[in-house]
Amino acid sequence: MSLFVDIRKKLGDFHLDVRFETTDNVLGLLGASGSGKSMTLKCIAGIEKPDAGKIVLHGVTLFDSEKRINLPPQKRNVGYLFQSYALFPNMNVRQNILCGLHGEKDKAVKERILAELLEMTQLQGFDKHRPHELSGGQQQRGALARILAGSPNLLMLDEPFSALDSQLRARLQVEMREMLKKFGKSVLMVTHDRTEAYRLCHQIALVDDGKILTQKNTKTLFADPESREAALMTGCKNIMDAEKTGEYELFVPAWGIHLTTALPLRDGLTAVGVRAHYFNAKTSHNRYPVRFVELIEEPFEHIFQFRYEGQAENTPTLWWHLPKDRMPREPYEVGIAPQNVLPLYGAGGR
Amino acid sequence: MDMFPLWNSLRVAVLSSVIVFFLGIFAAFYVSRLNRVAKGIVDVFLTLPLVLPPTVIGYFLLVTVGARRPLGMFFSEFGIQFVMTWYGGVLAAVVIAFPLMYRTARGAFESFDETLAYAGKTLGLSNSYIFWRIRMPYCRQGILAGLVLAFARALGEFGATVMLIGYTPGRTATISTTVYHLWRIGDDSGAFRWVMINLAISAVVLLAVNMLERKNRRAVIR
Numbered sequence: 001m002s003l004f005v006d007i008r009k010k011l012g013d014f015h016l017d018v019r020f021e022t023t024d025n026v027l028g029l030l031g032a033s034g035s036g037k038s039m040t041l042k043c044i045a046g047i048e049k050p051d052a053g054k055i056v057l058h059g060v061t062l063f064d065s066e067k068r069i070n071l072p073p074q075k076r077n078v079g080y081l082f083q084s085y086a087l088f089p090n091m092n093v094r095q096n097i098l099c100g101l102h103g104e105k106d107k108a109v110k111e112r113i114l115a116e117l118l119e120m121t122q123l124q125g126f127d128k129h130r131p132h133e134l135s136g137g138q139q140q141r142g143a144l145a146r147i148l149a150g151s152p153n154l155l156m157l158d159e160p161f162s163a164l165d166s167q168l169r170a171r172l173q174v175e176m177r178e179m180l181k182k183f184g185k186s187v188l189m190v191t192h193d194r195t196e197a198y199r200l201c202h203q204i205a206l207v208d209d210g211k212i213l214t215q216k217n218t219k220t221l222f223a224d225p226e227s228r229e230a231a232l233m234t235g236c237k238n239i240m241d242a243e244k245t246g247e248y249e250l251f252v253p254a255w256g257i258h259l260t261t262a263l264p265l266r267d268g269l270t271a272v273g274v275r276a277h278y279f280n281a282k283t284s285h286n287r288y289p290v291r292f293v294e295l296i297e298e299p300f301e302h303i304f305q306f307r308y309e310g311q312a313e314n315t316p317t318l319w320w321h322l323p324k325d326r327m328p329r330e331p332y333e334v335g336i337a338p339q340n341v342l343p344l345y346g347a348g349g350r
Numbered sequence: 351m352d353m354f355p356l357w358n359s360l361r362v363a364v365l366s367s368v369i370v371f372f373l374g375i376f377a378a379f380y381v382s383r384l385n386r387v388a389k390g391i392v393d394v395f396l397t398l399p400l401v402l403p404p405t406v407i408g409y410f411l412l413v414t415v416g417a418r419r420p421l422g423m424f425f426s427e428f429g430i431q432f433v434m435t436w437y438g439g440v441l442a443a444v445v446i447a448f449p450l451m452y453r454t455a456r457g458a459f460e461s462f463d464e465t466l467a468y469a470g471k472t473l474g475l476s477n478s479y480i481f482w483r484i485r486m487p488y489c490r491q492g493i494l495a496g497l498v499l500a501f502a503r504a505l506g507e508f509g510a511t512v513m514l515i516g517y518t519p520g521r522t523a524t525i526s527t528t529v530y531h532l533w534r535i536g537d538d539s540g541a542f543r544w545v546m547i548n549l550a551i552s553a554v555v556l557l558a559v560n561m562l563e564r565k566n567r568r569a570v571i572r
Binding site for chain 1: 476
């Protein structure tokens with residue numbers, strides 16, 4: 001265990017109550033804005049003080065309300081990459097990075113580390129530039145170099161790509177993945193973008209309204225979200241109340257269909273989810289006739305909206321994302337592979 | 351021509367500007383971090399000297415630091431006397447000029463991006479480093495503007511000054527009290543000379559500030 005967090009904080013009507021731990025890998029906090037993700041990071045950094053709880057990093061207690069421990073941010077050795085990068089505007093890149101190296105007294109060592117960091121972040125030749133003369137990506141790398149200069153025990157990234165345009169974003173996500181690998185210690189990343197979380201995080205904790213819904217391995221979370229909220233937050237477009245009817249079979253009254261699953265079903269099943277990409281015109285599994293409702297054209301795919309033949313009135317249409325060259329033909333029939341039928345448990349009817 | 355008023359005005363204005371600079375900055379810094387209610391109350395109190403007539407301030411100063419008042423007696427223990435001395439001129443100028451420095455600096459501090467301070471803290475930088483090397487440079491435009499206003503106001507202070515230290519040639523006379531005195535005794539040309547001197551000082555100060563600002567701006571762009 002390298003980071004343990006269990007904190008509570010009240011802010012007006014909002015209650016933050018999160019508990020999670022992580023080892024030396026990248027943990028993503030995924031949730032909507034205002035769900036308490038950034039507040040959690042601020043509490044870990046020591047910028048905000050939780051009302052109660054405990055934060056332990058690498059065996060060092062950063063905060064403990066019972067033992068009245070509350071280390072100042074300066075003593076926590078936690079790297080925090082802010083959404084705006086927070087490079088000091090009155091200093092050039094070199095001076096900014098040296099701010100992270102203030103603990104190192106040996107001048108030669110300082111220069112060596114500085115050169116290494118500039119190389120690693122591809123900022124050689126930019127050391128005399130001021131932050132506003134750099135591109136968004138360069139600013140981000142400069143801020144990262146400044147943080148890594150102090151060799152922190154934990155790196156926290158707050159929506160690191162939200163200030164960049166989408167073209168640059170994908171490229172920088174790949175770069176960031178490489179840099180995080182080199183960093184090698186715990187990384188905590190806050191994001192509202194599930195694709196970003198999927199690309200960069202080994203584990204994901206879903207944050208909703210100040211609480212952690214679940215924490216799972218990234219691939220597992222997307223393959224088996226288990227709850228209605230988790231399915232929604234991982235982007236599942238088709239969710240409907242369902243009943244268990246067999247070990248591998250469930251019934252969806254509103255759609256009027258039975259579905260077989262690959263996962264054995266437990267008691268307490270309340271709903272089923274099917275991702276919009278996972279309908280299939282070819283498979284014979286879970287295949288039912290449907291009525292075409294509307295087609296939405298996207299740049300690189302179609303959204304085919306449909307209803308099952310026996311579907312109840314007043315229930316939402318289903319969404320199917322499919323490549324443009326694979327339009328289904330009449331009479332329309334749609335199947336779902338059993339491993340793509342997501343059984344969802346727990347309360348939370350509509 | 352006796353140049354004492356020039357020398358006295360300059361030392362009063364410079365000294366009070368230095369004092370107001372630090373007082374104003376620290377007051378502004380702490381007030382900018384207060385909650386809304388406390389800020390409103392403290393703000394009224396600290397800004398009062400700006401809206402009160404200077405003679406009223408002078409009156410308040412006389413009743414607080416006068417020779418027979420507790421505070422005045424406290425200071426005279428240390429050999430400091432405010433009534434009828436040039437120290438008193440500094441005190442009057444400090445009180446009068448303070449709100450200008452305080453209000454402009456507070457505006458500057460409130461526009462500061464607090465994330466920069468947070469970033470400094472997580473990097474392990476001390477609070478005083480963050481204040482002097484990050485917060486102050488970020489806010490320098492507003493702070494410089496406040497300092498200029500405070501200096502100009504201190505240089506031109508008349509009402510509270512004349513109440514507290516009067517006009518004694520060679521001891522408490524400042525440019526503004528000298529102009530008033532010379533005008534009253536009918537020495538028009540003498541008054542005019544001092545008016546011109548005052549204009550020259552003000553012009554030099556404003557020029558210096560403009561040059562400083564331009565240099566700053568170039569440094570940022572480069």
